Amino acid sequence: MGENDRLAGEMNAAFDAHGIFVVNVLGAPGAGKTTSIIHIIQNLKSGNAAVIEGDIESDIDAQKLEKLGIPTQQINTQGACHLDAPVIAQASYGLSLKDGSLLFIENVGNLVCPAEFYIGEHVKMLVLTVTEGSDKPYKYPLAFEKADVFLLNKCDLLPYVDFDEAYFMKGVRALNKAAPLFKVSGRNGQGFGEVAKWIEQRRSPK
Amino acid sequence: MGENDRLAGEMNAAFDAHGIFVVNVLGAPGAGKTTSIIHIIQNLKSGNAAVIEGDIESDIDAQKLEKLGIPTQQINTQGACHLDAPVIAQASYGLSLKDGSLLFIENVGNLVCPAEFYIGEHVKMLVLTVTEGSDKPYKYPLAFEKADVFLLNKCDLLPYVDFDEAYFMKGVRALNKAAPLFKVSGRNGQGFGEVAKWIEQRRSPK
Numbered sequence: 001m002g003e004n005d006r007l008a009g010e011m012n013a014a015f016d017a018h019g020i021f022v023v024n025v026l027g028a029p030g031a032g033k034t035t036s037i038i039h040i041i042q043n044l045k046s047g048n049a050a051v052i053e054g055d056i057e058s059d060i061d062a063q064k065l066e067k068l069g070i071p072t073q074q075i076n077t078q079g080a081c082h083l084d085a086p087v088i089a090q091a092s093y094g095l096s097l098k099d100g101s102l103l104f105i106e107n108v109g110n111l112v113c114p115a116e117f118y119i120g121e122h123v124k125m126l127v128l129t130v131t132e133g134s135d136k137p138y139k140y141p142l143a144f145e146k147a148d149v150f151l152l153n154k155c156d157l158l159p160y161v162d163f164d165e166a167y168f169m170k171g172v173r174a175l176n177k178a179a180p181l182f183k184v185s186g187r188n189g190q191g192f193g194e195v196a197k198w199i200e201q202r203r204s205p206k
Numbered sequence: 207m208g209e210n211d212r213l214a215g216e217m218n219a220a221f222d223a224h225g226i227f228v229v230n231v232l233g234a235p236g237a238g239k240t241t242s243i244i245h246i247i248q249n250l251k252s253g254n255a256a257v258i259e260g261d262i263e264s265d266i267d268a269q270k271l272e273k274l275g276i277p278t279q280q281i282n283t284q285g286a287c288h289l290d291a292p293v294i295a296q297a298s299y300g301l302s303l304k305d306g307s308l309l310f311i312e313n314v315g316n317l318v319c320p321a322e323f324y325i326g327e328h329v330k331m332l333v334l335t336v337t338e339g340s341d342k343p344y345k346y347p348l349a350f351e352k353a354d355v356f357l358l359n360k361c362d363l364l365p366y367v368d369f370d371e372a373y374f375m376k377g378v379r380a381l382n383k384a385a386p387l388f389k390v391s392g393r394n395g396q397g398f399g400e401v402a403k404w405i406e407q408r409r410s411p412k
Contacts, residue, residue: 029234029317029346030338056318058344079348081287081318109345111235112262112287112316131337131360132236138264139315140235142285154337160366162393187368 004117008085011092011120019100021203024119026143027127028136029109032153034061035186036127036195037104041070043196048101052091054083054108061106071095082113088120102199111136115143123148123202130154134164137171144172149198150181156188210323214291217298217326225306227409230325232349233333235315238359240267241392242333242401243310247276249402254307258297260289260314267312277301288319294326308405317342321349329354329408336360340370343377350378355404356387362394 015022027033034053041049050071053062062074073091075083088105097103105121107114115124126147128136131154137144144150150172172181180198184191221228233239240259247255256277259268268280279297281289294311303309311327313320321330332353334342337360343350350356356378378387386404390397 028236028315029342030335055345057347058341060341060344079318079322081316108318109234110287110316110318112285112314113319116285129236129337131335131363135264135266136235138266139261141263157337157363157366160363 004085007089008118008120011085011089012122015103015120015122018097020097020103021101021199022103022105022121023199024114024121024124025104025106025127026111026114026124026147027109028111028129028132031109031127031129031132032186033106033109033127034064036151036153036184036192037106038065038068038070039184039186039189039192040196040199041104043193044102045196045200046102048098050095050097050101050103052088052095052103052105054087054106056080056108077108081108081110082117083107083119084117085119102203111140111143115140115146123199125149125151127151127153130158130163131161134168135171137168137175141175144175147176147179148202149179149195151195152181152183153186155183155190156185210291213295214324214326217291217295218328221309221326221328224303226303226309227307227405228309228311228327229405230320230327230330231310231312231333232317232320232330232353233315234317234335234338237315237333237335237338238392239312239315239333240270242357242359242390242398243312244271244274244276245390245392245395245398246402246405247310249399250308251402251406252306252308254304256301256303256307256309258294258301258309258311260293260312262286262314283314287314287316288323289313289325290323291325308409317346317349321346321352329405331355331357333357333359336364336369337367340374341377343374343381347381350381353382353385354408355385355401357401358387358389359392361389361396362391
């Protein structure tokens with residue numbers, strides 16, 4: 001873990017030297033991480049976004065992104081439940097990132113292990129959904145503590161599920177007072193303009 | 207891992223000696239594992255069901271079960287992403303299981319790590335949802351390969367999501383030809399009678 005953090009720190013410095021801003025995207029399987037990344041990129045004012053796709057197996061998400069002309073590097077972890085700094089170092093070379101890029105790293109779908117690993121990112125984005133239920137902060141606290149921004153996805157399904165928003169937000173704020181939360185819908189695109197604005201602001205604060 | 211499997215094998219033999227049938231319940235965070243366990247228990251013809259609840263933190267699910275009069279032992283893994291044989295051995299003592307019990311072990315919400323660990327169970331039940339998307343078999347193959355039975359939960363939301371059932375089933379059957387799949391809804395209870403019947407049949411085949 002010490003070795004991972006040392007390498008991640010070096011990568012963060014290298015990203016900074018090239019003006020590359022890195023977002024580590026975390027969430028449970030099926031939370032809508034890829035769809036969220038696509039919507040955010042389509043809402044950005046600046047260009048040059050790229051994605052590293054982390055999956056146990058398959059290149060389904062990378063194919064989706066490449067069809068949209070978004071430069072993508074697939075990582076298959078072959079069973080590993082998270083990404084770590086060495087695999088990101090290697091994948092970053094593979095992407096030949098342009099200076100000034102915005103790099104999204106989609107982590108393995110998992111609310112536990114990825115939260116423990118720093119991979120050189122500037123912000124951790126945690127994607128949650130109203131279909132997962134409102135008790136997630138209480139059960140998976142580390143991911144909530146470490147997040148810099150929350151997306152609450154699938155809000156188009158709110159009328160059809162029993163999501164207790166007050167209970168959810170109480171749990172979120174007990175763990176994390178500062179990170180903003182954006183309500184979004186990957187299905188209809190609602191809310192991602194605000195997320196893109198937040199990233200651009202965080203990247204280049206006035 | 208060898209030590210884990212040895213202990214799990216011993217526990218399986220001890221469960222058999224006491225006529226205890228054990229179901230290891232796997233699924234992503236928010237898949238509806240606890241709700242499924244409750245519905246199944248309420249549909250069983252035989253009594254004496256008990257539950258071991260595995261969570262990183264919190265006892266929210268154990269409280270739900272105890273309110274319904276279901277004997278429950280909570281395990282908090284304090285960060286660990288799965289249950290293993292030693293913690294189940296300990297929790298089983300805590301429950302003082304009656305001979306002939308049906309024991310559900312709800313694993314940590316995670317589609318990756320829990321699939322790798324045998325914990326003395328007779329069957330692995332994998333809970334999936336239509337809201338997670340239809341690509342899960344392709345991305346998390348090990349859990350699908352190892353499952354003895356699949357629940358496809360949240361089917362009440364099918365009209366509101368883009369779930370490609372044919373693509374999903376193609377992925378499931380490429381990995382696992384034999385395990386039955388039951389469509390269920392934790393929200394309205396639909397389908398759990400069939401699941402309870404399957405468990406009772408699997409437990410005492412004619």
